[in-house]
Amino acid sequence: MFPALSPGLAAASYWTMGIAATGGLLLSIVFHETAHALVARHYGIPMRGITLFIFGGVAEMAAEPRRPRDELLMAAAGPAASLALAVLLDGLSAAALAAGAPAAIAGVAGYLALLNGMLGIFNLIPAFPLDGGRILRAALWAWRGDLEWATRLAAGAGTAFGTLLIVLGLIGVLEGDFIGGLWRFLIGLFVNAAASASYGETVARRLLAAIPVSRVMNPDPITVSPQLSVQAFFDDYVYRYHHRWFPVMDGPTVLGSVATQQAVALERSLWPGVPVGEVMRPLTAEDVIEPETDAYTALQKMRGGGAGRLVVLRDGVLLGIVSSRDLLGVLALEQVLHDRMPRDRGRVVPR
Ligand SMILES: [Zn+2]
Structure with a gap:
């Protein structure tokens, strides 16, 4: 240049x-x-x-x-x-x-x-997920008050724009502008993928926001005692239940949680002598959610904390645990139910 x-x-x-x-x-x-x-x-x-x-x-x-x-x-x-x-x-x-x-x-x-x-x-350019597409979505959202509809339209514009870029990219490559064409092609693929991912996110938000955590949690989680040795933790819990994370309970009180990563950090020869209580992570506000909270908020919290699991507590009493895997399972189930009963037709179908 x-x-x-x-x-x-x-x-x-x-x-x-x-x-x-x-x-x-x-x-x-x-x-x-x-x-x-x-x-x-x-x-x-x-x-x-x-x-x-x-x-x-x-x-x-x-x-x-x-x-x-x-x-x-x-x-x-x-x-x-x-x-x-x-x-x-x-x-x-x-x-x-x-x-x-x-x-x-x-x-x-x-x-x-x-x-x-x-x-x-x-x-x-008003093609979601570009900023212009977000502006378009916000305007449509404000107009009708329906975020999912607004996202569907804005993401549709994103898909159309992404497809246009892909076609222009291919034409460019055929006309000999290899680098410019490939670049447009790749950006088009990226915009297309991002547009469909953000629509999926909005659907997930609607489905999960309607469900309280208490309905999707595991109400009977397997817990470990702080006195349990790390060796026994692996032998009797990790290998047996195939979970990598357990709440640590002393009687009715939740003390914290132990994940295999924390236990593995300990030298192997020490496993029989060291109790789980010494390697566990104490419970913080980040790890806890109330049963009435909606599942979408729970998912956001898991993403923010990066643990992928939350302890469901009310007044300090353990009611259950909920994992991102539970939420994805619920989502898959809800989508099956949703596909069978399209809400767009405007009929009320009892579940
Ligand atoms: Zn931007």
């Missing part, structure tokens, strides 16, 4: 400009995602982090927005930040030229202005 944009410089300058522009693009993407993350955090949506990957970046939310307005502002923040940065860099580039600064500086700033402008505009 640079020999075409700023002709007449030495080869070393072009290399330096290329490296500077690459770093600048990376920072521009971080800037875009940070804008999403800050607005999300402002509206109380917990953020898990910002991940950069080959197609750009993503600000990962630990939960979905609860209101259309929150989602709209959060989605718009990224493109707005990119477009503002584009204007700023464009001004900087013009000022550098006017002040007689080296052509390389104006060239890099001008190119980054262009990239940020493209980043802002591309992301405004």
Whole structure:
């Protein structure tokens, strides 16, 4: 790009400009995602982090927005930040030229202005999961109050756009633009996959949000005593029940939990002498859920904590445990029932 944009410089300058522009693009993407993350955090949506990957970046939310307005502002923040940065860099580039600064500086700033402008505009395309698709979904959601319907339409637009990119990519490859075509093809595949995943997530949310944890939990979990040796824990529990995680109970009191990873960290010769109570993890608020809470909230909590299991407690009394595997099983079952009784037909069918 640079020999075409700023002709007449030495080869070393072009290399330096290329490296500077690459770093600048990376920072521009971080800037875009940070804008999403800050607005999300402002509206109380917990953020898990910002991940950069080959197609750009993503600000990962630990939960979905609860209101259309929150989602709209959060989605718009990224493109707005990119477009503002584009204007700023464009001004900087013009000022550098006017002040007689080296052509390389104006060239890099001008190119980054262009990239940020493209980043802002591309992301405004109303195809879920692009930001524009999230804005579209938020608008439809606000209009009819039906998140699932809004997601279905916005994800449909995402699938159409992804398919268009795939076709354009194939045409590009056939016409000899191999790298550009392959790139469009891969981005199209990515957009398609993300569109169908987000629709699945919304269906899961509706199905699970209607079910209390008490209905899907295992009400009779196998528990271990803190006095049990790590050796006996493996011999009598892990191998016998094929679970990798157990609540640790002292009489009626839940003390914590023990997972095979914690026990394995202990040197093997010590297994017969060390009780489970010494290797267990004490119970924290992250590990606990109340029986009335809905299963979707439970799933979000598991994803946030990363344990994949929660202890169901009421007033300190163990009522059961619930795992992400239980929730996925329920989801599969609900989807079978749902497919048999499509709610779109508007008939009420007793279960
Ligand atoms: Zn974005």
